Amino acid sequence: MHASGVLTAWSSAGTARAAVADLVRCIDPGLYAQLLVFFAPSIEAEALARELAAALPGLPVAGCSTAGEITPDGIAADTVVALALPRHGFRVVTDVIEDVREVTVESGAATARRLRTALERACGDRAEGTGHRFGLILIDGMSYREEMCVSAVAMALDGIPLVGGSAGDGLSFDRTAQLHGGQAYRNAAVLVLVETDHPVEVFRNDNFLPTDRKLVVTRCDPERRIVYELNAEPAAQEYAAAIGIGLRDLTPMRFASHPVVVRIGGNYYCRSIQRVNADGSLSFFCAIDDGVVLTVARPRDLVRSVGAELARLDEALGGLDLVIGFDCVLRRLDAARRRVRSQVEELYRRHNVTGFFTYGEQFGGMHLNQTFTGVAIGRPRVP
Known part of the structure; x- marks a missing residue:
């Protein structure tokens, strides 16, 4: 239980029924306004939705599957993690976009406007x-529609800061699941709007620096985020040469250690590679198009970067109560490869980070990769 009244709980019981039985021991549905649930792909989404609805009647649930969980006890796998937002001090509304592959700017914005109106009603006559x-926003990480959906939603929120994560399924890259209203969805996006009495700040953090090595996308399939050629050469071959390794050595670990970035408005944003395909092409986590100039990046110290950002948030908010965090799965792999995972875990425990590892992160109207985003909630202010 945090000072703000938010409750975090988690279970490694292994099945939906057993995990929910663990969680309900400490969650009184009458005390809470919303339950956020992040769960391993080994947990059947439909069963989890049913069990939660039966065990916690009247408590709204929103959540998604993950590529790894962040619990109050550290980095985990095969767990169910829950954050219960209390009725006192929090006003929460939610909605779901059921088919993000069909979303348009107009339809995404309309959903966000309806939800914003619902939040205004939930806040009642509270002084502005x-x-x-x-x-x-918790969105299907295999939909290939994050950019369109996130930009449309953010545009219609009229200044409400938006963060989130793309749902994962471990490292299978097959299909993900989203939870809302007692049901499990595929190819969906769950939206949650919150007003709280406590100080908050949304943030993003990355740990890479651009080099002088450039890769121009010369042939790709933008709809499926597949790049066939870089610098007019087979994509995987050219990328491997740019980072100085053999084609057979290309693995998710290598992608994590050698990200590629694009420059937008003077800032660099990661465009992470998901996998090498049998034909020598590369699948990406983010939108890609012909003519895009990719810059090979090198990592900065991950532990120092995360530690500095969490310390900054702690000072800015007058003390961190908790952080709802969305961290890229490639950063987890990179931390393991560099043998700093335990140090990252310690930072997360110390600053009360709870969340999940993603197939992509959202910040404002942008879909990002190899980034740590989230919302930091400060300790209650004493009058």
């Missing part, structure tokens, strides 16, 4: 400006 607001 007395609460702190943020939005969360």
Whole structure:
């Protein structure tokens, strides 16, 4: 239990029924406004939705499957993690976009506007400006539609800061699941808008620096995020040469250690590679197109970068109560390869980070890769 009244709980019981039995021992549905649930792909989504609805009647649930979980006890796999937002001090509304592959700017914006109106009603006659607001989006990480959906939603929120994560299924890259309203969905996006009495700040953090090595996309399939050629050469071959390794050595670990970035408005943003395909092409986690100039990047110290950002948030908010965090799965792999995972875990425990590892991160109207985003909630202010 955090000072704000938010409760975090988790279970490694292994099945939906057993995990929910663990969780309900400490969650009184009458005390909470919303339950956020992040669960391993080994947990059947439909069964989890049913069990939660039966065990916690009247408590709204929103969540998704993951590529790894972040619990109060550290980095985990095959667990169910829950955050219960209390009725006192929090006003929460949610909605779901059921088919993100068909979403348009207009339809995505319309859903966000409806949800914003619902939040205004939930806040009632509270004086304007007395609460702190943020939005969360949990979207299918295999939909290839994150950019369109996130930009449309963010545009319609009229200043409410938006962060989130793309749902994963371990490292299978097959299909993910989303939970909302007692049901499990595929190819969906769950939206959550929150107003709270406590200070909050959304953030993003990365740990890479651009080099002088350039790769131009000369042939690709933008709809499927597949790059066939870089610099007019087979994509995987050219990327391997750019980072100085053999084609057979290309693995997710290598992608994590040698990201490629694009420059937008003076800032660099990662465009992470998901996998090498049998034909020598590369599948990406983010949108890609012909003519895009990719810059090979090199990593900065991950532990130092994360530690500095969490320390900054702690100072800015007058003490961190908890962080709802969305961290790229490639950063987890990179931490393991560099043997700093335990140090990252310690930082997460110390600063009360709870969340999951993603197939992509959202910040504002952008879909990002190899980034740590989230919302930091400060300790209650004493009058």
